[in-house]
Amino acid sequence: MSPGAPVELTIDGKKVSVPAGTTVFDAARINGIPIPTLCHQQNETPVGVCRVCVVDVGARVFTASCVRPVEPGMVVNTSSEKVQRARRTLVELLMADHPSPCARQQQSGDCELETLAKRANISQPRFGRRSTSRGKDDTSPSIAVDFDACILCDRCIRGCSEIRQNFVLGRMSKGSIAGIAFDDNQPMGGSSCVSCGECMVSCPTGALTNKSVAQTAIGSGPGFESVTIEDLQQLPVFQGVSGTFLSLNRGAVLRRKFRRGEIICREGEYGSTAFYILEGKARVSISSPMAHVKTIGRLKKFLGKLSSGLTQRVADKRDEETDQHWIPIDAPVDLAYDNPVAELGPGDLFGEMTCMSLYPRSATVRAATDCTTLEMLRNVLDIMQRSKNFRAQLDKSYRERALDSHLRAVPVFAGLTDEFIGSLREKVELLRYSPGQAICRQGDPADSFYLVRIGFVKVSQAHPGGEIVLAYLSRGDFFGETGLLQGDVRTATCTALDHVEVVRIGAADFNRMLQEFPEVRRKLEVVEQDRAQQNQERLSIVQSVPLDNFLQQGLMEAQSLLLLDLTSCTRCDACVRACADAHDGVTRLVREGLRFDHYLVATSCRQCLDPLCMVGCPVGSIRRRNSLEVIIEDWCIGCGLCAKNCPYGNINIHPFDVMADDPENPGRKKAMVKQKATSCDLCTNLAEPSCVYACPHDAAHRVDPRKFFAGLLGQSADQAPKSS
């Protein structure tokens, strides 16, 4: 029979004629006879895996109508009692392995399986439910995956491969543990998924659903313009994104117009959106004074009265302060320390870290000309970032404009020539990682050097007692040099703490750089030695402290504690008053906290070894000195994130009166209050912290806890670590 020749058959007693090659399912559908199905969609190749569309064609067994071609004279029964009973059993079996109501049923009430079950009057499946969960994958910012709700219909797999040609989704395992998987079973957020949304649109149940974001509409009013899906899809960066997906996220992307001089976003503010410049130019700057907080003596010597003031590093170079000339911000460019202003233009994206990880804005952005932007929420930004076109555009922009300043912002690489950086331009790779994803693992061969462009990276080592955090790295920091210099394996595991983007330089280019620039090699070797020494010290500390209580209170993490001996302390508060006197009436210590032995661990900076306060600083101004003490660099914008992150409440935000740009009158200055983060500075310009000096009862002590408590910890003071 030639293809396309008419075939006559009978369906439910009705004589019909359809072209040869038509499936029974389609023949019935064309003639108005509905057959229920779950795994079949008109725009996908039928696979017949769910078997819900079974019909009786008079054969020994029922057949899946979606894959069975019609035959001349075939008699099909689609709804006999036996067929319906078989179908009902299939639905019951599927429901037994399905969380009811699933996410889709909860969101929109249109889970296809649950609709079928309801229609068949199935409420309590007769079959036992799966006892263990198959889990969820929450790593994608835009799509939620619930493996328990998956019925293995393969519609998502065919949508990804046949319709979108992305080939990310596939089948994994067999039997009861079979499931869908992204790439080679990566978390969805860390896979090569481009968030086109096709899988989610194809899924008949709540296994793949649109992830709602906390804020579904950005705003309204003058300056906010909604964008139609057609408009968006005409933009190159949105090409390839599913229209259905964009429709589900209507309101999560808006066009915003700013007049010249208008502020687009302000440093330190919390937000949840990113901006993509369509037209015009914007000026990005840090308006907080480039200065750090310093405790200043108003009068000399013994009559010294203290106050807090702002001082630039040129006037007050502190020990181990960085000599970095570039300030990392949440934009494609870095800002110069001496003149923290830069320009952004069409095609530039800024506010990624704020949008993806909800960090405070790192800089103020003002329209330099009349400016049109797209403002978007996280799920839309994620789609854009996964769009191949957009990635290519971002990569190009980074290579052309930012790689140079990014490399030079790292003091170690300041000496690289333009020529060499030019040669690297086409060789470096920009890689993205989702929260929790390992960038490189301890013991892997060292084949690359990494420079952090966006986000925070945790560096840790595995030891018999557990994982030890060695460092947190942020934009401008680098890792991977140790393994390459030693020509060996990775000495630590580096994991993305949030949405991380790194610049990867291959081993061959790295080695060429070391050969051509011996000064860079020398500086890197110094860094490597310093890091190795710090790691060794930290390890010796961790291994030498046995007491659970000591660990529970986080005292092992502390390098310097303010302890009040409760058997001597008369609760006179002289320490608190002295601290307040030394810091403009705002005390940096509170005489309250946990007790260890007969000591009160006062609320005052502990100079932690694992300084969580540093994670998330949008401008990377809080960091650890080589001596492991915390230092706040000049470009702190006072957003307060470090104060929130400190588990012990030991960081304060200190207000200062300064003259800064007047947002209402561009080009003019206005007196305003700017904030800077402060923590106990140990009254570093004095011989002894004021709190300790002012205690009349010899009760206040600033100590290294491991030395001070060496006796209690079953060590002699000599055995205690000598590092800190």
Added chain:
Amino acid sequence: MRIDHTHKAWLIASLAILGVATAVYVPYAANSPTGPSAGSAIGLAFGIIGFAFMIFSGLLAGRKKVALWRLGRAQTWMRGHLWLGLLSLPLILFHAGFHSGGALTTVLLVLIIIVVASGVFGAALQHYIPNVMTSEVPFETVFEQIDHVRSQLLAEAEELITRVAAPLNLVMTAPSGDLAATADAALGAEEATAPLRDFYDREMRPFLEAPESPNQRLADLQAARGIFKGLRALLPAGAADTLNSLEEICEEERQLRRQVRLHHLLHGWLMLHVPLSFALLLLAAVHAFMALRY
């Protein structure tokens, strides 16, 4: 301040000064035909040194006001205050030749004895009470925050009582049947928790609201334990957690009261010591001026 081994140097120095003073005074008093005199060279010297020690001791208050001035560590000043202040008494007695003299000098002598005695008493309290407070008040808070903590405890207790008194909470533990059964269970639960609400209204709320009121049974640990034991027997098992929480709140309130009492004891003696010290210094200055002038 704790008087411990770190005071050894001060103790030795003070004993040495006292020894030298005694060695000077005894032969001087024995050989003086009219007895020791405050106006004699040696008597005057004792007076000047004793007064100087008193002034130094008095300056501690000023030192505390300028805590950041680099005038020496506050604890050094405190040690000096303790030991030199103590030494000032025998030196002034040597100066007076153990005679009270006229009205002013009698007042001065009484004052210095009271001031030194109150100081010694205060030092003893400072040595002893911080230990007691540390061991007996594990819930210790900043003294100025006590009222705030009390209001939080009261709010927490009110919340617990509201929750346990809501019948549906207990109904949930009963087997659910028809509406009538549920209503019966609710009424039963309300009846069951009546003793707790009665106890709260009569005893616990006043205990938390009015810490100064006398004769509160909950203020006594043993009595409170007895009360809660009785309540546990009366109330359904579902209320056990609430009772534990309420008992903890009472314990915290008792500790706050203990902290207040200890705090007043620890600092109360200063109400006598400080003003009398100023009076002493003032009158001593008047005495010195008058004695030297006339």
